[in-house]
Amino acid sequence: MHQKAIQKYYDQLASTYDENRFSNTYGQYIDAQERNFLTSFFHKYKRLNKTLDLGCGTGRLLDFATSGVDFSEEMLSQAKAKYPYKNLTVGNITDIPFENESMDCIFSFHVIMHQDRETTQQFLSESWQKLKPEGFLIFDFPVKRRRKNHASTESWHAYNSFNPEEIKFLFRNRWTITETQGILFFPVHRIPKSLRRLFLPLDNWLCRSFLKKWASYQIIVLQKTQ
Numbered sequence: 001m002h003q004k005a006i007q008k009y010y011d012q013l014a015s016t017y018d019e020n021r022f023s024n025t026y027g028q029y030i031d032a033q034e035r036n037f038l039t040s041f042f043h044k045y046k047r048l049n050k051t052l053d054l055g056c057g058t059g060r061l062l063d064f065a066t067s068g069v070d071f072s073e074e075m076l077s078q079a080k081a082k083y084p085y086k087n088l089t090v091g092n093i094t095d096i097p098f099e100n101e102s103m104d105c106i107f108s109f110h111v112i113m114h115q116d117r118e119t120t121q122q123f124l125s126e127s128w129q130k131l132k133p134e135g136f137l138i139f140d141f142p143v144k145r146r147r148k149n150h151a152s153t154e155s156w157h158a159y160n161s162f163n164p165e166e167i168k169f170l171f172r173n174r175w176t177i178t179e180t181q182g183i184l185f186f187p188v189h190r191i192p193k194s195l196r197r198l199f200l201p202l203d204n205w206l207c208r209s210f211l212k213k214w215a216s217y218q219i220i221v222l223q224k225t226q
Helices: 003-022 025-044 073-082 117-130 164-171 193-206 210-214
Strands: 051-054 067-070 087-090 103-108 131-142 175-183 217-224
Touching: 003 025, 003 073, 025 131, 025 175, 025 193, 025 217, 067 073, 073 087, 103 117, 117 131, 117 164, 131 175, 164 175, 164 217, 175 210
Parallel strands: 051 067, 051 103, 067 087, 103 131
Antiparallel strands: 131 217, 175 217
C-alpha cells in the first residue's frame, strides 16, 4: 500500500481511533501493560529529560514524552487537543524532524508491526542519529513464534512479525540491549471480557519472567553505544 494511502487511512480514522482501538477491554488490557512498562522504565531513568513518542498517533502515551511525531496530521490534531503544550510535529520513523543527538529517549509502540525489514532498518538508523550518546530506543514487535503473518484488508496493516534473532541482526553492533519484556502472554481475545482484567497482574508478572519470550509481543530497550 502506498505511503499516501496509508496516511489517508489514518487521517480518516483519527476522530474515532481512541474509541475503536482502546475503549474496549482488549485495548485497555494492552494499554495497561504498556503503561506499566513505561512507568517502570522512566522511574529508573529519571535523568531522561527529552523524550520522543515516535508514531504518537492521537497521543495515547504522550504523558511519557516531551515531544511527539506522527505522519498523519489528523491524528496529530487529536493529540494536540489533549496536549496543547507538547512539541508535536509531522514526520515519520525514517525522517525524524529533530536535530541529531537531541533526544535522551525515543519510544515507538504499534509501529514496527506495520513496517517491512528495510524500513525497520532505516528506523533504527534514524533513531540512532537523533539520540544523544547512551540514549535509549524502545519499541515493540510481534513475535513470530506466537503470531503468523496474515493478510488483511490492508496488506500492510499489522502484517510484519520478527523473532529476537532477526531484530538483533538488524541493529548489529550499534546498540546494546538493556531490557526486554513481553506483552500479552495470555490469548486475551479468547478470555471473556468480564474476566480479562483479572488476568492482567499475572500477565504482567509472566511477561517479566523467563517465560516472556512466549508472549505475543516483545518490548525491547536498546542503548546507543557508538
